[in-house]
Amino acid sequence: xxxxxxxxxxxxxxxxxxxxxxxxxxxxxxxxxxxxxxxxxxxxxxxxxxxxxxxxxxxxxxxxxxxxxxxxxxxxxxxxxxxxxxxxxxxxxxxxxxxxxxxxxxxxxxxxxxxxxxxxxxxxxxxxxxxxxxxxxxxxxxxxxxxxxxxxxxxxxxxxxxxxxxxxxxxxxxxxxxxxxxxxxxxxxxxxxxxxxxxxxxxxxxxxxxxxxxxxxxxxxxxxxxxxxxxxxxxxxxxxxxxxxxxxxxxxxxxxxxxxxxxxxxxxxxxxxxxxxxxxxxxxxxxxxxxxxxxxxxxxxxxxxxxxxx
Amino acid sequence: xxxxxxxxxxxxxxxxxxxxxxxxxxxxxxxxxxxxxxxxxxxxxxxxxxxxxxxxxxxxxxxxxxxxxxxxxxxxxxxxxxxxxxxxxxxxxxxxxxxxxxxxxxxxxxxxxx
Numbered sequence: 001x002x003x004x005x006x007x008x009x010x011x012x013x014x015x016x017x018x019x020x021x022x023x024x025x026x027x028x029x030x031x032x033x034x035x036x037x038x039x040x041x042x043x044x045x046x047x048x049x050x051x052x053x054x055x056x057x058x059x060x061x062x063x064x065x066x067x068x069x070x071x072x073x074x075x076x077x078x079x080x081x082x083x084x085x086x087x088x089x090x091x092x093x094x095x096x097x098x099x100x101x102x103x104x105x106x107x108x109x110x111x112x113x114x115x116x117x118x119x120x121x122x123x124x125x126x127x128x129x130x131x132x133x134x135x136x137x138x139x140x141x142x143x144x145x146x147x148x149x150x151x152x153x154x155x156x157x158x159x160x161x162x163x164x165x166x167x168x169x170x171x172x173x174x175x176x177x178x179x180x181x182x183x184x185x186x187x188x189x190x191x192x193x194x195x196x197x198x199x200x201x202x203x204x205x206x207x208x209x210x211x212x213x214x215x216x217x218x219x220x221x222x223x224x225x226x227x228x229x230x231x232x233x234x235x236x237x238x239x240x241x242x243x244x245x246x247x248x249x250x251x252x253x254x255x256x257x258x259x260x261x262x263x264x265x266x267x268x269x270x271x272x273x274x275x276x277x278x279x280x281x282x283x284x285x286x287x288x289x290x291x292x293x294x295x296x297x298x299x300x301x302x303x304x305x306x307x308x309x310x
Numbered sequence: 311x312x313x314x315x316x317x318x319x320x321x322x323x324x325x326x327x328x329x330x331x332x333x334x335x336x337x338x339x340x341x342x343x344x345x346x347x348x349x350x351x352x353x354x355x356x357x358x359x360x361x362x363x364x365x366x367x368x369x370x371x372x373x374x375x376x377x378x379x380x381x382x383x384x385x386x387x388x389x390x391x392x393x394x395x396x397x398x399x400x401x402x403x404x405x406x407x408x409x410x411x412x413x414x415x416x417x418x419x420x421x422x423x424x
Contacts, residue, residue, distance in 0.1 A: 033379075127339070175324075
């Protein structure tokens with residue numbers, strides 16, 4: 001496992017006071033909170049900050065951590081010293097067992113003695129939550145996704161440890177971004193014979209090459225030729241359920257929206273698919289093409305800047 | 311232990327109110343009283359006239375868990391968390407508009423400072 005430099009994570013000196021550590025933590029937490037920051041990796045960064053603070057805000061843990069000395073560097077291969085833990089008795093920190101489950105192996109090897117589960121007064125096992133990213137196509141046809149989850153489980157010695165497990169989940173047709181799939185009994189095991197918690201999977205779509213998703217509606221940018229826009233035409237357009245033919249009304253402009261009712265995400269009611277027309281110009285890359293453009297310039301009395309008064 | 315080839319079928323929590331107050335509280339690792347406060351302050355708007363018949367949707371679950379995190383991580387009181395939630399929702403809507411208009415959201419927000 002890799003050594004974690006908690007002081008470095010919070011950007012404080014090893015001699016920092018408790019107040020300095022708290023200030024540094026709060027500043028970083030505001031910046032990287034996954035609900036506030038949209039930076040990729042904010043969630044990971046926030047957990048690292050939380051883990052560092054969990055150790056450094058606690059006198060006992062900080063003292064124990066400091067005992068490892070200053071010779072270690074972030075990311076260095078680390079094994080806890082054999083006498084580790086002797087003479088220290090850790091009381092519960094601020095983090096719950098669920099949060100601590102997200103902490104690094106380094107953290108759990110040093111302070112892994114969490115036993116909150118045993119004290120829990122809830123009548124059920126805890127509910128667990130996970131995000132799941134699925135292809136948009138699954139919402140149209142349904143599908144099965146395999147996910148790997150890490151969750152804390154109490155081992156034979158009564159200590160929580162991280163267990164990985166794989167789960168195949170049926171994705172029902174018609175699911176939308178932001179919905180949850182609730183798997184009864186797949187959360188944390190119940191304590192002393194009570195019922196286990198549930199697992200909630202929050203649905204997200206992978207970004208799609210063609211379609212933007214908004215609720216149950218989709219939108220697609222549909223390129224069309226100038227003559228199709230000007231004269232009207234029948235054009236082919238892809239939809240998640242296959243190719244359709246659409247009528248382009250004469251006199252269409254870029255940005256015009258055509259609505260294909262019921263071609264969005266299935267359901268009651270089904271969503272719509274919006275085609276956003278985008279007029280694309282043919283390149284003047286041959287003598288013939290240039291000739292046609294010249295003819296248009298000559299023969300069409302067209303001033304695109306008329307509205308600007310020039 | 312389930313064999314990995316088993317396929318689990320869950321229930322969808324969507325726009326239809328399906329979660330009771332107890333289920334929502336449990337899913338947030340909180341007490342029912344806290345949910346009642348969220349409703350009183352207008353962060354959550356359940357269907358149903360009485361507490362016992364309240365029904366919540368997916369968006370309530372997402373929102374309540376977010377409030378719980380903001381409260382825990384920033385020591386925010388409920389009013390402050392409610393303001394944060396509103397602002398965050400507005401930012402998300404603006405981002406969605408930008409993405410749809412084909413703009414690079416990160417560039418538009420100038421958030422490439424890490």
